[in-house]
Amino acid sequence: MTLNLPQICAQLQNFQFADLLIQGLGWSRPSRPKAVTLELKGETYQYQVIAQLAGLMVLEVVAANRQIPQPERRVQIQQAIAALIPHFVLIFVDRQRTQSCWYWMQQAGTKPWLRSFTYVRGQPGDLFLGKIRDLLGDLVAIAPATPQLLEISQQFEQQMDIQPVAQKFFKEFNSKLVELASLIQGIDRETDRAWYASVLLNRLIFVYFLQRQGLIEGDRDYLQSQLALSQQQGTDQFYQGCLQLLFFEGFAKPISDRDPQAQARLGQVPYLDGGLFLRHR
DSSP, X not given: OOOOHHHHHHHHHTTOHHHIIIIITOOBOOSOOOXXXXXXXXXXXXXXXXXXXXXXXXXEEEETTSSOOOHHHHHHHHHHHHTTOSEEEEEEEOTTSOEEEEEEEEEETTEEEEEEEEEETTSOGGGGHHHHHHHHHHXXXXXXXXXXXXXXXXXXXXXXXXXXXXXXXXXHHHHHHHHHHHHOOSOOSHHHHHHHXXXXXXXXXXXXXXXXXXXXXXXXXXXHHHHHHHHHHOTTOHIIIIIHIIIIIIITSOGGGSOHHHHHHHOSOOOOTTSTTSOOO
């Protein structure tokens, strides 16, 4: 099949995850689409298979309280489902279908480990095609006996390779990543500096597209405005005086839990319950 990347981007942006997998990537409709209730430590969740390919299944998970579960609870849900289904991808979504968190396993040598990415309605889908490529590649590694998946993964890789805009973006991203990592102080190991540089750049890109949608203070240049304010207050104030507050006291916390001084400094910042803005180790 020929993959339609613009259609896949649109389906991602519209939270049409079943259509993305079935129409866009050629997966099969689920043989058992009925939602299943999961009780876990006094809380209720429902999960439903939305697409499958041989023994691989993609499940959407929704909590009774309409919010995406906290990271520790997401891991517990993953472990509970793993006792029933060997190979799967979880997509946690809120009831309004404005936020999602994708979870899957990657095989690193003999030890599997969890990978995830967060997608929020309004973000450009084309910048997240690389995440879908990573997902397909990891699934091929854990289920090599699924020839359809290998074919889909190879086609996706080939069509990504001929996307000039994507190529230009990832080339510039990697260049900035190396430059930023070389400037970070206070982290001794080179690999850890590179890792944190990647975390920071991904967060900034995420914030950039939120601001361009007018979702932060209604200011489409929020980061630039905050940078200018930080520069008025002194040298090298932006990271600690703004970005750390924005990440950890803004996006990562409900408004009722935020420090009042941080709230006054940041303005109207939405709460994003997906894990991207939790403190990194």
